[in-house]
Amino acid sequence: MIWNEKYECMERKDLEALQSKRLRGVVETVCNKVPFYQNRFLETGIVPSQITSLESLPQLPFTVKDDLRKNYPFGLLTTDLADIAEIHASSGTTGTVTVVAYNREDVALWAEVMARTLACTGGTSADIVHNAYGYGLFTGGLGIHYGALELGAAVVPISSGGTKRQIKLMQDFGATILTCTPSYALHMAEVISEMGVDPALTSIKIGVFGAEPWSEGMRRELEKTWGIIACDIYGLSEIIGPGVAVECPGKEGLHLWADHFLPEIIDPNTGEVLGEDQDGELVLTTLTKKAMPLIRYRTGDITRITYQPCPHCGRTAPRINKLKGRTDDMLVIRGVNVFPSQVESVLLEIEEAKPHYQLVVTRSKGLDELEIWVEVDEKFFSDEIKKLETLEKKIQSEIESVLALRTKVKLVEPKSIERSMGKAKRVIDKRIM
Amino acid sequence: MLVKQISVFLENRSGRLHEVSEVLKEAGINIRALSLADTSDFGILRLIVDKPDKAQQVLKSSGLTISQTDVLAVEVEDKPGGLAQILGICDSGGINVEYMYAFVEKSGQNAVVIFRAENPQGAIALFQKNGIHLLSEEQVYSL
Numbered sequence: 001m002i003w004n005e006k007y008e009c010m011e012r013k014d015l016e017a018l019q020s021k022r023l024r025g026v027v028e029t030v031c032n033k034v035p036f037y038q039n040r041f042l043e044t045g046i047v048p049s050q051i052t053s054l055e056s057l058p059q060l061p062f063t064v065k066d067d068l069r070k071n072y073p074f075g076l077l078t079t080d081l082a083d084i085a086e087i088h089a090s091s092g093t094t095g096t097v098t099v100v101a102y103n104r105e106d107v108a109l110w111a112e113v114m115a116r117t118l119a120c121t122g123g124t125s126a127d128i129v130h131n132a133y134g135y136g137l138f139t140g141g142l143g144i145h146y147g148a149l150e151l152g153a154a155v156v157p158i159s160s161g162g163t164k165r166q167i168k169l170m171q172d173f174g175a176t177i178l179t180c181t182p183s184y185a186l187h188m189a190e191v192i193s194e195m196g197v198d199p200a201l202t203s204i205k206i207g208v209f210g211a212e213p214w215s216e217g218m219r220r221e222l223e224k225t226w227g228i229i230a231c232d233i234y235g236l237s238e239i240i241g242p243g244v245a246v247e248c249p250g251k252e253g254l255h256l257w258a259d260h261f262l263p264e265i266i267d268p269n270t271g272e273v274l275g276e277d278q279d280g281e282l283v284l285t286t287l288t289k290k291a292m293p294l295i296r297y298r299t300g301d302i303t304r305i306t307y308q309p310c311p312h313c314g315r316t317a318p319r320i321n322k323l324k325g326r327t328d329d330m331l332v333i334r335g336v337n338v339f340p341s342q343v344e345s346v347l348l349e350i351e352e353a354k355p356h357y358q359l360v361v362t363r364s365k366g367l368d369e370l371e372i373w374v375e376v377d378e379k380f381f382s383d384e385i386k387k388l389e390t391l392e393k394k395i396q397s398e399i400e401s402v403l404a405l406r407t408k409v410k411l412v413e414p415k416s417i418e419r420s421m422g423k424a425k426r427v428i429d430k431r432i433m
Numbered sequence: 434m435l436v437k438q439i440s441v442f443l444e445n446r447s448g449r450l451h452e453v454s455e456v457l458k459e460a461g462i463n464i465r466a467l468s469l470a471d472t473s474d475f476g477i478l479r480l481i482v483d484k485p486d487k488a489q490q491v492l493k494s495s496g497l498t499i500s501q502t503d504v505l506a507v508e509v510e511d512k513p514g515g516l517a518q519i520l521g522i523c524d525s526g527g528i529n530v531e532y533m534y535a536f537v538e539k540s541g542q543n544a545v546v547i548f549r550a551e552n553p554q555g556a557i558a559l560f561q562k563n564g565i566h567l568l569s570e571e572q573v574y575s576l
Contacts, residue, residue, distance in 0.1 A: 376442065376498065378498050381440075381442050381498045381499075381500050382500065383438075383440030383477055383479060383500050383502050383549075384531060384532075384549075385470055385472060385477060388442075388472075388475070388477075389472065392474075410474040410475075411442075411474065411475055412444050412475075413442060413443075413444050413496075413497070413498055414498055415496060416444065
């Protein structure tokens with residue numbers, strides 16, 4: 001079902017006209033109401049009246065995560081707190097906490113884009129959404145929640161954790177859509193199997209997985225294990241939370257709701273805007289957010305964009321590729337760029353290994369070493385050392401052929417890598433920079 | 434004539450071996466013989482115990498990675514040349530030894546060599562033909 005056909009299936013020229021009009025509006029607003037942008041525009045010599053169309057967009061300065069930190073907590077708001085309806089904050093795992101605020105219109109917008117998102121994966125008002133994204137300051141839980149309500153579905157706000165209880169309630173309630181991180185879905189499947197139930201026999205038919213990059217191999221594994229269609233959902237709290245883009249069941253890119261979030265792909269090193277079908281960093285401008293609009297926000301996510309209408313669902317909303325990784329997840333090892341998702345896709349092709357892994361980076365005598373910890377599948381455990389060493393070498397050479405980098409593979413005990421309820425921690429960087 | 438050996442996958446992590454021995458202690462399992470093979474990242478603990486099925490079950494339920502392997506227990510005289518005789522038979526009979534370890538029986542008269550052969554049935558036939566005494570499961574578990 002297409003939730004909002006007018007906007008999801010807009011002709012490109014109409015979309016661009018709408019985006020241009022909305023862009024002029026948001027530039028004017030931030031220039032009048034946010035001192036940070038006033039100063040930034042002054043410094044770069046931008047006059048809002050010069051921003052007349054999308055062609056002027058590259059003249060505008062970028063906004064980065066650090067700008068949010070420096071303006072903690074409410075420096076980027078266009079309004080005073082009396083108008084604010086909801087405040088979220090990042091976990092602050094990679095630095096100081098960043099705050100995002102919504103007024104009532106923003107919350108309604110969030111519900112709208114999330115309703116589109118869930119409908120795009122095949123969800124309807126008849127569905128029961130088992131929402132295992134964390135509820136709280138993290139936007140994942142509540143974003144899905146608002147969307148499910150808007151769609152008219154029933155939502156079970158189970159949040160994350162307490163996996164056995166989750167599984168019981170999921171079965172008792174007959175939930176049909178599972179929303180959580182892909183790594184948690186994998187963990188849940190593991191626990192269900194241990195309880196003697198085949199995950200494919202549960203009532204779940206659609207998985208809406210996101211908040212961390214995951215590979216096509218992981219998708220195949222999840223779809224097979226759960227007997228579902230697994231769609232990738234994309235979003236970030238700075239822009240709105242979940243609900244920026246999502247796959248339809250055709251799974252050829254994520255439909256991005258470009259009438260509200262204006263996308264660009266740039267070269268992360270030079271800042272230069274790249275064309276369609278070129279890999280680069282996704283930059284988003286919020287066109288309609290009221291309380292905390294952001295201009296040209298650098299997401300750190302690496303992808304590409306196409307404006308070809310979707311051959312599966314007919315939406316014209318531009319599609320971004322399944323994310324390759326984040327610029328800050330990307331490891332540079334001896335000059336080679338490594339994304340954890342590349343390692344994951346290799347592991348999923350190897351029968352004896354499990355897709356539970358961790359990358360450990362160390363530096364000795366100025367040389368970076370990448371160690372890949374892989375859980376060995378119990379079924380293939382052999383008491384002969386040479387067989388296990390052969391397996392290590394096999395994984396090592398497969399990874400070398402994909403990354404063009406020699407790594408050290410270390411087999412670890414099954415279930416010894418920490419299972420995450422939210423975003424999986426794939427990289428341990430022990431280098432002292 | 435095959436004896437059950439329990440193998441445990443161990444990460445090279447301090448305290449891991451102790452954890453395994455605690456699990457066996459709690460379950461009242463007595464170790465008859467053991468060998469620890471290690472590489473730079475992991476080790477494999479091989480155990481002959483008095484109650485192999487129970488040992489497998491308790492180790493598995495405490496989250497360890499286990500496999501059960503059939504091995505041979507060969508009795509040799511505890512004197513110089515005892516092992517050489519057995520290996521000479523293997524060699525002449527074309528039996529490859531994957532790994533082995535040995536211990537001395539309580540009586541002190543004999544030693545027991547635990548063998549993992551590539552072809553266990555072939556090894557049994559070869560030893561029997563050459564008059565070598567193989568211990569039965571019951572004999573080994575109750576040593």
